[in-house]
Amino acid sequence: MDMKRSYYEDIQLFSSVVVFFWFAVLIAFLAVFPFIFKNYYVYVANYMAINIIVAIGLNLLVGFTGQISLGHAGFFAIGAYGTVVLMAKVHMPFMVALPIAALISAAFGFLLGLPALRLEGPYLSIATLGFGFTITQVIGRIEFFGGRQGLHTPDLAIGPWHLNSDRDFYFLLIPITVLLAIAARNLVKTKIGRAFIAIRDADIAAEAMGVNLVLYKTLAFAVSAFYTGVAGGLYAFVLRFIEPEVFTLLMSIIFLAMVVVGGLGSIFGAIAGAGLLSWLDLELRNILSIPYVGQWLEALSKTYFSITGVSNIQYIIFGLIMVLIMLFEPLGIYGIWIRTKKYWKTWPF
Secondary structure (H helix, E strand, O other), X not given: OOOOOXXXXXXXXXXXXXXXXXXXXXXXXXXXXXXXXXXXXXXXXXXXXXXXHHHHHHHHHHOOOOOOOOOHHHHHHHHHHHHHHHHHOOOOOHHHHHHHHHHHHHHHHHHHHOHHHOOOOHHHHHHHHHHHHHHHHHHHOOHHHOHHHOEEOOOOEEOOEEOOOHHHXXXXXXXXXXXXXXXXXXXXXXXXXXXXXXHHHOXXXXXXXXXXXXXXXXXXXXXXXXXXXXXXXXXXXXXXXXXXXXXXXXXXXXXXXXXXXXXXXXXXHHHHHHHHHHHHHHHXXXXXXXXXXXXXXXXXXXXXXOHHHHHXXXXXXXXXXXXXXXXXXXXXXXXXXXHHHHHHHHOOO
16 A cells, blocks of 8 residues: 655655656656657657646646636747847846746736636636737737747857757756756645645635635746746747747647646646647648548548648647547546556556
8 A cells, every 4th residue: 555654755756766767767768869869859859848848837727726727828928028038138148038037927927816816717717818818919019029020039058058959959958847847746745735736626625724825826827827938938949930929829728738638737647748739739730741641631621621721630639639538538648547557556456
């Protein structure tokens, strides 16, 4: 029986030698990944890592605190524009501009968390949706941020190290992703994390037990926005060019889909969901190039729909995945992992 007898056992990073072994294997694989795979797959890994950071931050808000958000594309835009503007116009180094932009995003998250004190469910989702629309519209109308023309990112350098390729950027991005994932895992084990979970399960009971709802609801939005701001700042250097039209409502919905598909209230689920949907998003953009499948879809679209709709086939598949998850495994990929692990632990009985 897996029984914890002290608080240290609950917060320790490696619960057994087996866990430490597989973590070491993962770190070793990540270290050699760019040297054994083509540059395209390094780009895919970078794209996945950025979405993993967003999904972890959003899961802290939605999965652990129970607060819905459809405006995380706004925080993403603040992080991206904040980092680029601080570097290009204030001439800050990247390692200073990125956390400052993330803190600005967290400040907006704190302000957005204030309506969460009086709103919940669909009313809160509409409030966050309005925030996401407002941010992109405001940015698009200010020449300082490039207006509708957008901004090109400056050259990325950390001291003498110039990051000119996807491989160079990988060695910056992956350590940041790993550290933020560990930080989130540790956060949910602390007093703050337990307060988040208590609010999610029963906010009135949590308040009666002494949990400060004003503090922890706004803090959940701020922490989630901070993660998303970091991811936005990194995403700008993946694209090398940003414009307001990039940060759409559809982006916020995909972020939420990553959390739901991976599993609410699970760091592992956020990582798995972001990894799966990020890979599908990139692969399905070129679905017409897949033998037989692409030809069949093209013929189907010409006969019954419009051929331009094939380019958005990934969104149909995302929706189908979410429906199937809700019907057959509400805990998402994390729930499938738990079932599989329990099966092998009890096999053959």
